[in-house]
Amino acid sequence: MNYFVETIGWIGAVLIVGAYGLNITGRLKSSSAIYIISNLLGGIFFTVNTLVHHAYPSMIVNIIWVLIAIGALLKKDKHV
Numbered sequence: 001m002n003y004f005v006e007t008i009g010w011i012g013a014v015l016i017v018g019a020y021g022l023n024i025t026g027r028l029k030s031s032s033a034i035y036i037i038s039n040l041l042g043g044i045f046f047t048v049n050t051l052v053h054h055a056y057p058s059m060i061v062n063i064i065w066v067l068i069a070i071g072a073l074l075k076k077d078k079h080v
Helices: 002-024 033-052 056-078
Strands: none
Touching: 002 033, 033 056
């Protein structure tokens, strides 16, 4: 279980930082589904990792991160 939690934590980090890096360099728009889904999954993975490690402030930040991504996806679907 611990190996799984650590693995998804690192995957979450790669998803969020990778999407941000691609956005900053102009390779990925912040309104793109890939960017938003990367942040959504990264936030979920971080939430699980921080919950297991009892890092509650980080967990709350990641829950908010996930809610923002869900809101962006719902907003995106309304504009299509």
